[in-house]
Structures are given as structure tokens and as C-alpha cells.
Amino acid sequence: MSTRITPPAIVADNLTKVYGAEKTTAVNAVSFMVERGELFGLIGPDGAGKTSIFRMLTTLLLPDGGNALVDGRDIVKDYQQIRHTVGYMPGKFSLYPDLTIAENLNFFVTVFNTTIEENYHLIKDIYVQLERFKDRRAGKLSGGMKQKLALCCALIHKPTVLFLDEPTTGVDPVSRKEFWEMLKRLKEQNITILVSTPYMDEATLCDRIALMQQGSILAIDTPDAIIKSYPDILYAIRAEKMPALLKVLGTNNTVATSYAFGEYAHATFKEHVHQEQDIVSMLQYAGMDNIEVKRIQPTIEDCFIKLLHA
Numbered sequence: 001m002s003t004r005i006t007p008p009a010i011v012a013d014n015l016t017k018v019y020g021a022e023k024t025t026a027v028n029a030v031s032f033m034v035e036r037g038e039l040f041g042l043i044g045p046d047g048a049g050k051t052s053i054f055r056m057l058t059t060l061l062l063p064d065g066g067n068a069l070v071d072g073r074d075i076v077k078d079y080q081q082i083r084h085t086v087g088y089m090p091g092k093f094s095l096y097p098d099l100t101i102a103e104n105l106n107f108f109v110t111v112f113n114t115t116i117e118e119n120y121h122l123i124k125d126i127y128v129q130l131e132r133f134k135d136r137r138a139g140k141l142s143g144g145m146k147q148k149l150a151l152c153c154a155l156i157h158k159p160t161v162l163f164l165d166e167p168t169t170g171v172d173p174v175s176r177k178e179f180w181e182m183l184k185r186l187k188e189q190n191i192t193i194l195v196s197t198p199y200m201d202e203a204t205l206c207d208r209i210a211l212m213q214q215g216s217i218l219a220i221d222t223p224d225a226i227i228k229s230y231p232d233i234l235y236a237i238r239a240e241k242m243p244a245l246l247k248v249l250g251t252n253n254t255v256a257t258s259y260a261f262g263e264y265a266h267a268t269f270k271e272h273v274h275q276e277q278d279i280v281s282m283l284q285y286a287g288m289d290n291i292e293v294k295r296i297q298p299t300i301e302d303c304f305i306k307l308l309h310a
């Protein structure tokens with residue numbers, strides 16, 4: 001009896017993209033692997049190279065170096081098969097604004113030679129929220145609804161791998177939360193998902209993440225493992241006058257790093273001998289009032305900042 005080994009959903013091997021006459025390296029020898037059924041996140045700010053990676057993996061852009069396999073198929077040689085089996089939701093609104101919700105969905109159904117009934121179970125939770133507006137033109141929908149329609153269109157042919165490029169950018173917090181709940185349900189249906197986001201708080205919702213900056217991957221692991229590998233002791237600090245506090249932290253020679261983080265400043269110190277009380281005394285000496293200092297668990301954003309300065 002022969003056993004067929006199922007390849008990983010995505011294997012990127014030194015994938016590289018260089019643009020224009022100036023030869024800007026947008027993606028710099030990026031390698032990662034996504035297992036079947038994983039929810040994998042590319043996390044990084046604008047310009048990190050996320051869209052270029054998506055466009056290469058979905059066969060819309062040729063790499064300038066390296067190679068990648070999607071479903072075991074080569075993104076250059078096997079582009080036609082890949083286009084039939086994956087789903088892609090680009091970052092920019094990609095649907096036909098003058099077509100209605102129903103017409104947009106039917107368009108994708110026809111292109112992929114399927115029927116709505118065949119895979120309705122995949123889009124049902126999302127589509128029921130759109131159904132009563134089905135005769136509304138896509139261009140007249142809210143951001144959250146556009147995003148739900150785009151997801152339905154990307155899913156209607158039951159892709160093996162779903163590529164979602166910044167699906168929650170510009171979407172309100174409630175719809176963002178709902179969207180991630182939908183992704184969890186899709187994962188249960190055994191669809192592999194590669195998702196990108198500039199929102200660091202969304203990183204913890206992925207099984208594994210790659211933190212990206214300027215075309216390179218800084219770290220790949222589970223969000224928990226990335227947080228656990230943070231090497232320093234991190235403090236959240238607040239005082240009555242925050243600008244003055246940031247200035248003190250920025251100039252004090254016992255401080256290793258400091259930056260504003262919401263209502264607090266986050267800081268690490270050069271020697272691990274510091275206790276909360278030592279920091280309070282140092283800040284009192286520098287003229288700060290109403291000081292609060294607490295040792296905290298780093299967030300993914302703190303880890304990202306640390307990796308940038310490593």
C-alpha cells in the first residue's frame with residue numbers, strides 16, 4: 001500500500017523581490033513554512049514586504065530570487081493549478097463596485113466553475129449577515145461589509161489555502177473581532193490561512209507568526225514562544241507629566257530602552273538589579289511626581305521593538 005505524503009501548505013525558500021531601476025529590495029531572501037491547517041500571520045508595518053510576498057505566492061508577481069511551493073506546487077511553473085486551488089483577498093478592495101453583492105459572488109462562482117450551494121457551508125456564517133443587502137452595490141457597502149463580501153468571494157471555491165492581505169485594515173474594532181472569530185471557524189474546516197496585519201494585537205490570534213521589517217523576517221514562532229524569548233525585564237511606568245518622564249527615561253544612563261506605550265512608558269534597564277522601588281527613587285530624584293512603576297509581561301509589540309534594536 002502506498003502512503004501519499006501531504007506537502008506543507010506553503011514553503012517559501014529565500015523568496016526575493018526587487019523593484020524598479022533603483023533595485024529596491026522589497027522582500028529579502030524570506031524563508032518560512034506553513035503547515036496544513038495552520039493560521040499563520042505575517043506581522044509588520046507598512047512597507048515590510050507583506051503584499052509582495054502575497055502576490056508572489058498567489059502567482060501574480062514573479063520572484064527575482066528564491067522559490068516557493070504552495071500545496072506542493074511551484075509558484076512559477078505550476079501557476080495555473082495554484083490559481084485554481086487558492087483563495088486570495090487582496091489588501092485593497094478588489095470587487096466590482098458597480099455589481100451587487102449577489103452579482104459579485106456569482107462572478108466568482110462562474111470563474112471557478114462551482115455553485116453557491118456546493119460550498120455554502122463555508123460562507124454561511126458570513127453570508128447570512130450580507131444576504132438582506134444582496135441587491136446593494138458593493139461600492140455602497142461599509143468597510144466591514146466589503147471585507148465580508150471579499151472573504152465570501154475568496155472562499156466560494158473552497159480553497160485549500162486562503163491568503164488574506166491586511167483583511168482588517170480600516171475596519172472598526174467590532175468587525176475586526178468578528179473577522180478573527182470567522183477565521184478560527186474556517187481553520188476548523190481545515191483551510192490553511194496566511195494572513196497579514198500591521199496590528200500587533202492581532203498577532204496573538206495566530207498559531208504562528210513571522211515578524212517582518214523592511215523585507216526581512218526578524219523572528220518566526222508561536223506568539224507565546226516569541227513573548228517567552230523576550231530577554232529583558234520590562235517595566236510600565238507612569239508619572240504626572242508623561243513628556244517629562246519620557247525625557248528623563250531617554251537621557252538617564254541606567255535606562256537601556258524606553259518608549260511611549262499607550263498611557264505608559266515602557267522601559268528596560270541596563271542592569272537587572274533594579275527593583276520597582278529603585279526606579280521610583282531615581283524618578284523622584286529627577287523631579288517626577290505621582291509615579292507608578294510595575295513589572296509587566298511584554299506584548300508582541302514590545303518583542304518587535306526589541307528585535308528591531310537587536
Ligand SMILES: Nc1ncnc2c1ncn2[C@@H]1O[C@H](COP(=O)(O)OP(=O)(O)OP(=O)(O)O)[C@@H](O)[C@H]1O
Nearest residue numbers: 019020024026044045046047048049050051052053
Ligand atoms: N510596484 C512597485 N514598484 C516599486 N516599489 C514597490 C512596488 N511595490 C512595492 N514596492 C515597495 O516595496 C516595499 C514593500 O512593499 P509591500 O507593499 O510589499 O509591503 P507591505 O508590507 O505590504 O506594505 P503596505 O501595507 O504598505 O502594502 C515598499 O518599500 C514599497 O514601497
